[in-house]
Amino acid sequence: MPATRLMPTEEGRELIDLTREICTKELAPRVDDAERAAATGESFPTEVFATLGDAGLLALPQPEEYGGHDQPAEVYLQVVEELASVWMSVAVGVSVHALSTYPLVHHGTDEQRAALLPGMLSGSQLGAYCLSEPLAGSDIAAMTTRATRERDGYVVRGRKAWISHAGHADYYTTFVRTSDDGGRGLTCLLVPADAEGLSFGAPERKMGLHCDTVREVLFDDVRVAADRRIGEEGQGMAIALAALDTGRLGIAAAATGLAQGALDLAVRYARDREQFGRPIAEFQGLAFLLAELEAAVTSARATYLHAARLQDAARPFTREAAVAKLVATDTAMRVTTDAVQVLGGAGYTEDFPAERYLREAKVTQIFEGTNQIQRLVIGRDLLR
Template sequence: MTVDRLLPTPEAHDLLDLTTELATRELAGKVDDFEARGEFPREILRTLGRSGLLGLPYPEADGGAGQPYEVYLQVLEILAGTWLGIAEAVSVHTLSCFPVAYYGTPEQRKMLPEMLGGELLGAYALSEPQGGSDAASLATRAVADGDDFVVNGTKAWITHGGRADFYNLFCRTGEPGARGISCLLADAATPGLLPQAPERLMGLRSSAPAQIVLEDARIPRDRLVGTENQGFAIAMSALDSGRLGIAACAVGLAQAAVDYATGYAKEREQFGRPIAEFQGLGFMLADMATQVSAARALLLAAARSKDAGRPFSIEAAKAKLFATDVAMKVTTDAVQILGGYGYSADHPVERWFREAKVLQIVEGTNQIQRLVIARSMTAG
């Protein structure tokens, strides 16, 4: 299905055409092999970076492309419709550049061209094994020692863990709770920064996260991003944008499932006619298409608020919640429409069904999104 997109500039149309071309040429023929082997597509990400797709929403003066967020999110949607692992990697890398881009010192910002060009791949190390959704309770501690911080602890579920070139490490430098957390920019080669084996996942096997163990890792004090104990505010500010990235991934995945199920239903015949002509299946397809369109509209409305400089945190939570729930529902229905073939790895809907689940968990579970939205409605 061709999506009718309202874009702000002719340049944006060209960018989406380029993304579609790259997805067809570089991604479509490789995704099944990489997913089957669980191999991280680092060179493909370099290709996307050299094509300008890893720094889209950041200023051109910093090495980015200066694109509105609504355009960047539609790029993610196109990538996710071909290979979710790639789209999620782009979203996480974009998130990982946020602290330096918005809070970094002049010296730290000198790294931005390589970050935004994709030569340096980033990771966002906030979650911990016991912390889960309660990020303010993180236990990884950074203790000042001369010109360094000495860091000890364990980070969990870190996308690009063991593959990244730099890590945003959120560590406790002060009192318990949100006010005692700082952000440190750590090189992957830091002694004592020890990536563990990738997690064994239900989906997204080409981009599996890993734990990062920190054992007396010494990080120079000039790698403190922002001010000491400002880290939680930095983390939450970045996650507002990151949730929009995950919502875009969900919309792309769901759109791919709708398109595939529709094509299958038009060709598959039972009782002498295509199964798409049976009202029960036709109504399922109609509901699927409507839900995806609604998710995209909610996502883009939140992005336009961000682009206009208006508050968008709650709208981002709504978009992430709705779009990822839609992706789970739509991929489930796609499997059902294909019947037994939907359960077979010979068709991509089986993979999309497994991948959709994680989108309801990452960047804040959907239960957390509901909590955030409800609190905004009842506060004051």
């Protein structure tokens, strides 16, 4: 991994070092076997998230008074990058968990935060973020999952699609329709995992990220207490879009870590593999390719750190988050593809993780808003 990281505090440096140690001792020895096992049957790394929770790495950016660490976004995102360089499914899971807490942290009442956040940030609970639907992905305003108001709360009917942690989460941060007023008719609810009527579809069979269990979440007259509503009725769209800005930075950091892991593998292989009596790293064409990949990874890292510093300074960062997500995920796709090429035939086998990196990279260009949507966000903001 690169020796240089920008750390605002000594505590931040210690958290990065702790993450690297956990990656080396806990994640690296089990990632390949776990991903293979999950490819043919559901396998969720519950114990890994428990380890990260015990280390405080599931609560980095959240308020200290509720059990978080009050770390700036740039430290939290570098932790995500470190995790992704070893185990992408886990890094995505950490980002999803942070996304699931965002509405409560920023839009909940003091009473809600005091009652719910300590458990969410303790490491004993894992969250899911229920926004997408089968016919409402990028078009959030097309959402049809509906919550009908009753005297003591809401009754939710509908389904959510492509939900990470579904069936394993302890709570579901869920966006529902409470009126027919388009995007202004959405509301955010925190649904407990043991709610009656809550069920799940079969795990999706995906190209990669096998340990990131993804399912439909089904709501069959699920009753949710009124005090589990986050923000006001009709505020859901604004909450969801603000949360997605932070989520896009999480995916940008994870994609950067994935690209870094692929580049590290390619460099090691190029040093060890000999052809024509010398390491292939000594051939200028390959050395130039590796240099280009290093420049691409470094550039991707710079985009998410720039956006993170704007976020830490409480300045607008929507456009910069979209840029970071676009650049970092396109970089991950390029670097993982070229890493397979550097390894040649070996890169196409499961003897090396290069093929897994490539499979994992593709979805980063799709979730948290496709890269076509990122271009739309960037263009609209530029021309506003």
